[in-house]
Amino acid sequence: MESKQIHIPDNAEYRELKLFIEANSSTPGPLIQVLHRAQKIFGYLPMEVQHFVARELGVPHSQVYGVVTFYNFFRTEPIGDHIVNICLGTACHVKGASEILKALEKELGIRVGGTTKDRFYTLSTARCFGACGLAPVMMVDDEVYGRLNPQKTIQILKDLRTAQTVK
Amino acid sequence: MSIYRTHILVPIDEGTVQAGVFEVKRTLEREIRERGLEGEVRVLETGTVGIVGKGVLLAVYPDRIYYSGMRPSDVALLVEEHLLKGRVPSSLKHAPLDLQDGAKVLHRTGLTLPQKRVVLDKAWKVAPDDMREVLASGGYAGLERIVADRMTPEAVIDEVKKSGLRGRGGAGFPTGLKWELTRNSPGGRKYIICNADEGEPGTFKDRLILEGDPHRIVEAMTIAGYAMGATKGYVYIRGEYALSIERMQKAIDQAREYGLLGPDVLEHGFAFDLEIKKGAGAYICGDETALLESLEGKRGNPRIKPPYPVAHGLWQEPTSVNNVETLANVPGIIARGAGWFRTMGTEKSSGTKVFTILGHVEHPGLVEVEMGTPLRELVFSYGGGVSGGRKFKAALLGGASGVFLPEGLLDVRMDFESLKENKAVLGSGAVLVMDEDASIVDMLFSILKFFAHESCGRCAPCRIGTRQLLNLAWKLRRGKGRETDLDTMLRLAELMCGTALCPLGQSVIMPVRSAIEYFRGEFEACVKKTTEEARV
Structure with missing residues (x-):
């Protein structure tokens, strides 16, 4: 049975997560809050991390996996340095969000959910951000960009990439 | 606690942040410091004023003036003219502003919009963290x-x-x-x-x-x-x-x-x-x-x-x-x-309601008005009418699980009872306006896609129903639909309304029924196109 044990490296990330779990294990229903922290630390929630969380909290892995896959916010795949989120809510829809998405898929050469080869951008969609007055909108990481059209959107992403490479 | 002669309110929301409000605020604070006005003028961050898409806004109080579209380079002029000399520089976009009860926001000169702010009373007057x-x-x-x-x-x-x-x-x-x-x-x-x-x-x-x-x-x-x-x-x-x-x-x-x-x-x-x-x-x-x-x-x-x-x-x-x-x-x-x-609202729906007016309108944004305000007033007075001078086609009330209302129902009053009489719901207060060029078929497709994605899958009516509705709408949109599909969609949505476990599955009927009932012609045109193409 020894071989079935998943090896958890003893590093700073896991230690941070363990401390958070210990501090929160007495509060009822901590799983979602723990996963929030875990994703903040690791960027995504691979199987190893899910197993770790399950073991530390003393719940079955199936329960952790169920929660991770239920909510939009949690990811099980690694992502690029920057996440491009296109809003497909109703207000953005009437203002042409799907055109923008199509243009971006073509420009970046990836589908929704995919990551560019250089791991720079991950393309994703979201329900409403609550920034509907600026529709159509996208979020690149935590920054909101509004009143977009396909050309403007492509330009913004190009500019961001240039700004990053210069840095 | 010291007393200031002037307060400058800086509303912070997604829109102003994107327009660079923090840069403007930093410049403003620096200007004020350099001119030795720190003891007299206070700059504070507030919540939104509900004006969207007008760039960075600054409200000067008690002078009751608000500036829109402010850039860092405009700040020196504002400080020099307004704060030091007490006159409003005409080169900057500005409008009078009343922050008292029943506040009047003047979007543009000549357009008076009395709102009844109860819930949002303090949201834009007071620093929320002080x-x-x-x-x-x-x-x-x-x-x-x-x-x-x-x-x-x-x-x-x-x-x-x-x-x-x-x-x-x-x-x-x-x-x-x-x-x-x-x-x-x-x-x-x-x-x-x-x-x-x-x-x-x-x-x-x-x-x-x-x-x-x-x-x-x-x-x-x-x-x-x-x-x-x-x-x-x-x-x-x-x-x-x-x-x-x-x-x-x-x-x-x-x-x-x-x-x-x-x-x-x-x-x-x-x-x-x-x-x-x-x-x-x-x-x-x-x-x-x-x-x-x-x-x-x-x-x-x-x-x-x-x-x-x-x-x-x-x-x-x-x-x-x-x-x-x-x-x-x-x-x-x-x-x-x-x-x-x-004293506010109607007999059975007392108080105010916050609405978000969006889509094809001149002034998208958020307003708080008394319950029972007619939809027409929301769209044409507060929203400034359909953008680009185009014609009004429909308003989607209450978000995805809301209803489409055609032009004929623009005079409906926005309260629980009046809307119920029209088989509509107040929902969350979202008012999405669509102009004559917007496609209801497309819109319904997008809503059904949303439902199919968000259905949690626990109960069969919703898990399967949302998927089937989406398939039918997809067929219609692709010009592969049949006349009977419309009735199938209605029947399916009604069935879900009666059997689904939670409001998500139960409310799919709202957009489906209203779209097909009020805009049946548009759906039938899709079907007709199909039969004609088939004949060719």
Whole structure:
């Protein structure tokens, strides 16, 4: 049975997560809050991390996996340095969000959910951000960009990439 | 606390942040310092004013002038002319602004829009993180009255019941009754939960309330806790609403510091505390039982009702789940009385309602008006009419689970009863305007796609029904539809309405029925195109 044990490296990330779990294990229903922290630390929630969380909290892995896959916010795949989120809510829809998405898929050469080869951008969609007055909108990481059209959107992403490479 | 001759209010929201408000604010503060005005002029961040897409806004008070489209390079002129010489530079875009009760915002010269701001009363006048300002502007007056008048919990519930306050999250359940049921349910611990998992597409009112006036929610939840005998409250906020979470956390910390939360609230022998829980993005968690599951750290699958949360809620204890906007009405009701609240709105829908007006309108944004305001007024006066001078086609009320209303129903009054008569719902207060070029078929397809994605999959009617509806709409849109498909869609949606477990599956009927009923011609045109093409 020894071989079935998943090896958890003893590093700073896991230690941070363990401390958070210990501090929160007495509060009822901590799983979602723990996963929030875990994703903040690791960027995504691979199987190893899910197993770790399950073991530390003393719940079955199936329960952790169920929660991770239920909510939009949690990811099980690694992502690029920057996440491009296109809003497909109703207000953005009437203002042409799907055109923008199509243009971006073509420009970046990836589908929704995919990551560019250089791991720079991950393309994703979201329900409403609550920034509907600026529709159509996208979020690149935590920054909101509004009143977009396909050309403007492509330009913004190009500019961001240039700004990053210069840095 | 020093006295300033002038206040400059800097509204912070998604729109102004994107337009570079912080850069403008930094420049402004530097200019003011350099001119030695720090003792006279105070710059403070507030919540939104509800004006969207006009760039960075600055409101100068008490001069009642607001500037729009401000850039850092405009700041020197503003300081030089307005603050030093006392005249408004005409080269900067500006308009008069009235921050008093029933505030008038002048979007453009000549367009007067009287609003009734109750819920958003303080959201743009007061720095939300400055406790002294909050208190000086009447914050916690409701809680004060409870202590001063020695109001019993029953008296508080009675006041809320008399006010006629109904849930603003969509269903319109009487708030006072919900509290009473929770109070009367047997159980050791009781909970009050603020539902701030705002996910209805096209809605952002709750975010603006939380960002602009978080103390109002702290106060309301404390009052609710006292009334129903709960000692613990949770604020369930969408994980995406970073600023809301930050401001709410700060408000909670400040309230603890001032003894407004904690083991002995206002030394009145009553314990109450609040905690924020971050949501993780699931539309279905807007349903209160799904939200409870999520709060318990599980998948947000809705529970079978009954038992209702008022008897078996969080951890199976009696729980009241209230929407942000509902709670935001409570402090005013307690402080100023149910009679005052009843002077606003209609007989059965008292008070105000916050609407977000979006889509193809001249001035998208958020307004707070009395219940019963006609839809036409919202679209054409507050929204400034259909953009680009095009014709009005439809308004989608209440987000994805809302209804399409055609031009003929523009005079419907926006309150629970009038809308119900027209088979519509107030929902979350989103008003999405579509012009003559917009396609209802496309829009319905997009809504059904949303439902198919957000269905949690627990019950078969919703899991399979949303998928089948999407397939049918896809066929129609692709020109592969048949005449009978329309009736199949209606029948399916009706079946879901009667059998689905939670409001998500039950409300799919709303957009489907209204779209097909009012715009049948457009759907039939899709079918006709198909048959003609087939013949060729």
